Every structure is written in structure tokens, then in C-alpha cells.
Amino acid sequence: MNCIEPDGLIYDQRHCKGMAYGLRDSSKTGCGWVACYNLLHLLGYPYTPQQVCKTMAAWLPFWGLIGTHVLPLYLWIRKHTPLRICLLGNYTPIRLKQCKGGIVWYFTGKGFHFATFSPTQKGEFHFYNAIYGNRNLCCTLPQFRKKYCQFPFMVVFSVPK
Secondary structure, three states, X not given: OOOEOOOOOEOOHHHHOOOEEOOEEHHHHOHHHHHHHHHHHHOOOOOOHHHHHHHHHXXXXXXXXXXXXXXXXXXXHHXXXXXXXXXXXXXXXXXXXXXXXXXXXXXXXXXXXXXXXXXXXXXXXXXXXXXXXXXXXXXXXXXXXXXHOOOXXXXXXXXXO
């Protein structure tokens, strides 16, 4: 599969073209399963992208015509790992700075999008599939929200340490 990089992560869902996600193509509406796959991969789970895509497709509202809904994504990932949820505005709570990783759900100005993040040594977070193809997007959560989210808040799912 062309969308998987040598480190096992997906940085650009456009490379998942041809992989069905409900009635749509993963390159268009697959950010939800891509975010779940990337998070599980970062946590050491042995799932393949095909397994995550197929099992999450069963949870899609409207057969995937509008992509992944936030509630089924939360419930699906919660079956695999402990997960906390919060709204993030202008600051990053301490518990997020100490998490193993997570998923952000935000409005890009064109639509809603899911992206995975993991903490870095510098107190920032590395984001995956947030800006398609960008393998080195690192910043704080408030910086990310301010630059990429068109709402004053975003939803953050995090896996506690």
C-alpha cells in the first residue's frame, strides 16, 4: 500500500486512493480511520491499515458519505485503549502534555478533519496527516489550533500515560 511510510505511519491520506471507506474513497473521507490507525501504531498495536479501515467502516453513519462521525470514532478507539476527551482553547492542560498521544478533531475551514499527534521531547506535539504530506509538523496544541482550526476550540482525544 502506497500510503504507509517506512516508519509505518500515514502522513498523507491522499495516497490511500482506491481503498473503499463505506461508499467513499479513503483519500477523500478516510481521515478518521487514518487517525485511529496512526494512534494505534504509535501505541504499538499490530493492526494493519486495512483492518482498521474495514472495522471502522462498519461504524460509519450514512455509509460514509460524510466521513467518520466523532462519536463512533471515540467509541471505537475506546474499545482498544483508555481515552480522555476535552475541548481545547488557548492553553494545553498538563495532563495533555503528559499523554502518550491522541487525536484532534477540528474544522479546517472546508470541513472537519481528524489528525493524530504524539508528544515530542521539546514539549510540543508531532502531528500526522494534519497537513497532507507534511512529515515534520511539530508545534504546541494551542499553536496548532490557532493556525489550522477555524473555530476557537477543537476536540482532543488523548491516551493517558
